[in-house]
Amino acid sequence: MDRRPVPVDQEIKFLADEIIVSKTDLKGHITYTNDVFCRVAEMSASEVLGKPHNIIRHPDMPRAVFKLLWDTLQRGEEMFAYIKNMSATGKYYWVIAHVTPSFDRSNNIVGYHSNRRYPNQSGIQNIIPLYNEVLKLEASCSSPKEGLEKGFALLESSISVSGKSYEEFIWGMVSEDA
Incomplete structure (x- = not known):
């Protein structure tokens, strides 16, 4: 098993017009990456x-x-999400991910495709408190399964309380900066 890097508080930035691309199989194993993915x-x-x-x-x-x-x-x-990733050296980078299933000619899902762009800073600042709250709840539970269930319930209820769909909730994070 590969050893995970230790996170360091150093951000990797990439250009707003760059797109990080990756594709995976049905189990989430990487089948394609572009040069931006590899560099970042x-x-x-x-x-x-x-x-x-x-x-x-x-x-x-x-x-x-x-x-x-x-x-x-x-x-x-498809789904859009703010994601904080970690590089091989433990540095972090935020993305707004657009992830879609890939279909064959018979309309069966055969893999997944993700395009990621550099996110709006207000979106990051707006999502961090929710992610921190969910992460803290997940960690406080007696088992990973219970943590996932409770964290997921908190995530869903936070979106529901907003009165918005998930996509409206995510895209609203950006416009709150205006």
Whole structure:
């Protein structure tokens, strides 16, 4: 098993017009990355191909966000999310991810495609308190399963209380800066 890097408080930035692209199989193993993915993740294509996409998961990300992501994708729907990733050296980088299922000609899901852009700073600042609250709840539970269930319930209730759909909630994070 690969050793995970220790997170460091140093941000990697990339240009607003750059797009980080990756594709995975049905189990989330990386089948394609572009050069921007490799540069920002500080890994070569040969180091990431065939590996689980969560090799770039930052420990500051609540597991509940990924449950929501997988549930959405497995229904055949796209999802947008603010994600904090971690490079091979432990540095972090935020993205606004647009993740979609990939379909074959018979409309079966055969994998997943993610395009990530540099996010609006107000969106990051607006989502951090919710992510911190969910992460804290997940960690306070007696088992990972209970933590995921309670964290997911908190995430869903926070979105529900806003009176918005999930997408309106996420895109509202950006416009709150105006």
